[in-house]
Amino acid sequence: MHRYRLCFSKEGELKYISHLELQRTFFRALRRAGIPLVYSGGFNPQPRLVFAAPLAVGIEGRNEYLDIYLQQYRQERELEEIINRELPAGLAVKNVLEVQPGEPSLPSVVQAALYVVSFDAVPEKLEAAVKGLLSSGSVMVDRKGGKMGKEKKRVDIRTYIYDLKLVKEGAESRLYMLLATGSRGGARPDEVLGLLPVKGESRPAVFRREIFVYSAGKLVSPAGKSPVYTSIQESNSSGK
Amino acid sequence: MGMVKKMGKKASILFNGGLLGKVNRPSRYLGSEFNAVFKSPDQVKVHLVLAFPDLYEVGMSHLGTKILYALANSLPYVYAERVFAPAADMEALLREKDIPLFSLESRTPLSRFDLVGFTLQYELNYTSILNMLHLGGIPMRGEERKQQHPLVIGGGPLALNPEPLAPFLDLFVLGDGEEVLLELLQLYRDWKESGARKEEFLAGAAGIAGVYVPSFYIPRYRGGRFVSLERKEEHAPAIVERRIVSDLDSAFYPRSFIVPYLDIVHDRAILELFRGCPQGCRFCQAGFVYRPMRERSPERLKELAVCIMESTGYEELSLSSLSSSDYSGIEELITLLEEEFAGKQVRLSLPSLKADPFAVKLAARIQGGISGGITFAPEAGTQRLRDIINKRATEDDILSAACDAIEAGRNHLKLYFMLGLPGEKEEDLAGIVELCSRIAAAGRKRSGRGRPLRTTVSVSTFVPKAHTPFQWEPQLDLTEVRRRQEYLRRQFQSLKNVQLTWHQPGMSYLEAVFARGDRRLAAVLEEAHARGSRLDAWSDHFDFQLWEKAFHERGIDPHWYARSSPGYGEPLPWEHLQAGVTRDFLACEHKLAMKGEVTPDCREAQCAGCGLKKCPLAGR
Numbered sequence A: 001m002h003r004y005r006l007c008f009s010k011e012g013e014l015k016y017i018s019h020l021e022l023q024r025t026f027f028r029a030l031r032r033a034g035i036p037l038v039y040s041g042g043f044n045p046q047p048r049l050v051f052a053a054p055l056a057v058g059i060e061g062r063n064e065y066l067d068i069y070l071q072q073y074r075q076e077r078e079l080e081e082i083i084n085r086e087l088p089a090g091l092a093v094k095n096v097l098e099v100q101p102g103e104p105s106l107p108s109v110v111q112a113a114l115y116v117v118s119f120d121a122v123p124e125k126l127e128a129a130v131k132g133l134l135s136s137g138s139v140m141v142d143r144k145g146g147k148m149g150k151e152k153k154r155v156d157i158r159t160y161i162y163d164l165k166l167v168k169e170g171a172e173s174r175l176y177m178l179l180a181t182g183s184r185g186g187a188r189p190d191e192v193l194g195l196l197p198v199k200g201e202s203r204p205a206v207f208r209r210e211i212f213v214y215s216a217g218k219l220v221s222p223a224g225k226s227p228v229y230t231s232i233q234e235s236n237s238s239g240k
Numbered sequence B: 001m002g003m004v005k006k007m008g009k010k011a012s013i014l015f016n017g018g019l020l021g022k023v024n025r026p027s028r029y030l031g032s033e034f035n036a037v038f039k040s041p042d043q044v045k046v047h048l049v050l051a052f053p054d055l056y057e058v059g060m061s062h063l064g065t066k067i068l069y070a071l072a073n074s075l076p077y078v079y080a081e082r083v084f085a086p087a088a089d090m091e092a093l094l095r096e097k098d099i100p101l102f103s104l105e106s107r108t109p110l111s112r113f114d115l116v117g118f119t120l121q122y123e124l125n126y127t128s129i130l131n132m133l134h135l136g137g138i139p140m141r142g143e144e145r146k147q148q149h150p151l152v153i154g155g156g157p158l159a160l161n162p163e164p165l166a167p168f169l170d171l172f173v174l175g176d177g178e179e180v181l182l183e184l185l186q187l188y189r190d191w192k193e194s195g196a197r198k199e200e201f202l203a204g205a206a207g208i209a210g211v212y213v214p215s216f217y218i219p220r221y222r223g224g225r226f227v228s229l230e231r232k233e234e235h236a237p238a239i240v241e242r243r244i245v246s247d248l249d250s251a252f253y254p255r256s257f258i259v260p261y262l263d264i265v266h267d268r269a270i271l272e273l274f275r276g277c278p279q280g281c282r283f284c285q286a287g288f289v290y291r292p293m294r295e296r297s298p299e300r301l302k303e304l305a306v307c308i309m310e311s312t313g314y315e316e317l318s319l320s321s322l323s324s325s326d327y328s329g330i331e332e333l334i335t336l337l338e339e340e341f342a343g344k345q346v347r348l349s350l351p352s353l354k355a356d357p358f359a360v361k362l363a364a365r366i367q368g369g370i371s372g373g374i375t376f377a378p379e380a381g382t383q384r385l386r387d388i389i390n391k392r393a394t395e396d397d398i399l400s401a402a403c404d405a406i407e408a409g410r411n412h413l414k415l416y417f418m419l420g421l422p423g424e425k426e427e428d429l430a431g432i433v434e435l436c437s438r439i440a441a442a443g444r445k446r447s448g449r450g451r452p453l454r455t456t457v458s459v460s461t462f463v464p465k466a467h468t469p470f471q472w473e474p475q476l477d478l479t480e481v482r483r484r485q486e487y488l489r490r491q492f493q494s495l496k497n498v499q500l501t502w503h504q505p506g507m508s509y510l511e512a513v514f515a516r517g518d519r520r521l522a523a524v525l526e527e528a529h530a531r532g533s534r535l536d537a538w539s540d541h542f543d544f545q546l547w548e549k550a551f552h553e554r555g556i557d558p559h560w561y562a563r564s565s566p567g568y569g570e571p572l573p574w575e576h577l578q579a580g581v582t583r584d585f586l587a588c589e590h591k592l593a594m595k596g597e598v599t600p601d602c603r604e605a606q607c608a609g610c611g612l613k614k615c616p617l618a619g620r
């Protein structure tokens, strides 16, 4: 069995497809590409496609990750090429890396994600609100919980907000948000935005720049190599 | 696949900002699915939009639309796009932002197309047709449309009695669309180049076999009853006959399908094994209006299957038709496909099974005999009533088919029945209960393996349809339908692991009104639409009181339509449109039904003489 990690982007209008739809879209693209996937047994065999972290509808992803398992060895470059031919516009594989089958699964090691929010004009009082958020000891939000998501829970997400930074880039301003993500808990970008004075007619555009896993005490990209996360500013210059 | 620049400027505000994120399932509206066709609308001569008057999930599952989309786009001078009924939240957004309903691919407002072609599948979609025209910026009535407006056409099974829609659509295509569509598109291209008036196009179209132009005819009524159809134009044919593609094997079939993002109703590749059905169940319109049974060859089907599976990446292939196990080469085909797809993780499925041991064996074979659901349609609870409707499966067939399926390890059984069939008595309802309880008991006896058998019993209300032997039968009165449903509900309470579901009686009632409707009902459609009716096939939209008010407002008695039982000699509002089966044959079948006598399958014994010209099964 061979395991490959795909780094892909989900951009433009494809931000409107849900995680489930994305899974199906990849599955069928891989089948069209004639890639010998490994399937589970049973009446309804399923391929093993393991995504790092689901992306909410409406958010673009620049560097998303997916592990696929193949019955045979294939060259990384060849895989990248044949998969890209089968993807609808808006989805693209940027890089393929062979990974040892024994390595821990992607979702189990995902630790954080870097989101970028763009504004044409910086909303009034945003800077102060960001500072205020970072200096408060607890940040409470409402979450749906219970059966059918009908109950409300109050949750403190302060520990999940690793960093926030407002940066002016040319004509537009960007808010960078490094948020905990994954099975050990996290905060969603809309939860944080909901606490900031950014409401308007249309919601600000948000994209997820990068996903990070923990390795030797550092936040690093699941693709093993760069970028290593040290601060928002730095990852900013290494990213796209 | 090069994306062509999207045209609709207004629609783009939905996609560019975050607006589309406000609606449910936004991927319904993207139009960028794999295998969607992109052409530049200014580079073609005929710009057509195939409109399906229901949600994306339903419309994208429809085989006919897939065939016509691929066929029309295979012509270099044509660009065919898609549009579906928007869900309520999307409609609200379109209205709020003043955006006209647009096609999925190039996002062109409907009003800017040359042709808008609606699929007519289900009576409860009629107000969605009006709504889509309205949202698309097209006047709903044909007579209000000017030269610059699109021509609005309709096709599908209900085109054989389209009278309630007559004022809204410019023409109807009767029967198989593969050949007629090409002829219409050519005619349209030549007419557009000539710059002639709309009336001239319609006159030309009326000359194409299978094309019905309703504005050339005026229905006459006397004493509230339809008496005759008068021709306004000499060149309009007195009778329009259904088009039949006689050689299905060489007929066009798509080599790829669009692969939706969404999990649609039938999210799989579809192979149409044959068209028509040999059985002749007397309530079933499809059984009469798709005659004769015409098969594709196993070799052709295999070749198509290979292309379709490779170009879609689908993991399931449905061997589809009205009664798939009746396909003469079914075992050969399954063997061919199993060889072809060995090791490729392709699941075969049979959507419509007869309740007979052969069909069960087939199903067990292609699904490895492992769990999963299986569906049978006994339709009626006793042999007497099954004889009336010409459903020739016997009680033993049904029981042994169910038992075989249970033994093979199935843990979900679905059974379809109809309530209110002509001649139905209390004993027939008791028969449904009896049959289901015997099946459930067989499920309990299953030697301790697996989960307990779940049985779902679905009971729909009989709807008399035009062009069937039961077109002379009334629908059961609504209060009586409710009473009989209540009886079943009480009886089923004591059956463990059996779940009873039924269609909303009001929906079936409305279906019956329009299924044998005439042109006077158009006013009711307008009224209901104005009162907010749309997407009525969905119970969260359907509002019976709204319809009652609409009928009342327009002074039309729906009861008269649903309950009418005309005599054999009485003129019927759809008889100028012929499916190919003679009125005498339908009447004869009706009389046989009343006597409880059956008519054999078209492939068994001899031809029953339905009157079809050029039937390959007759005269053998």
Ligand code: SF4
Pocket: B291, B292, B293, B602, B607, B608, B609, B610, B611, B612, B615, B616, B617, B618
């Ligand atoms: S002509 Fe005879 S064999 Fe052909 S469809 Fe009619 S009844 Fe069946």
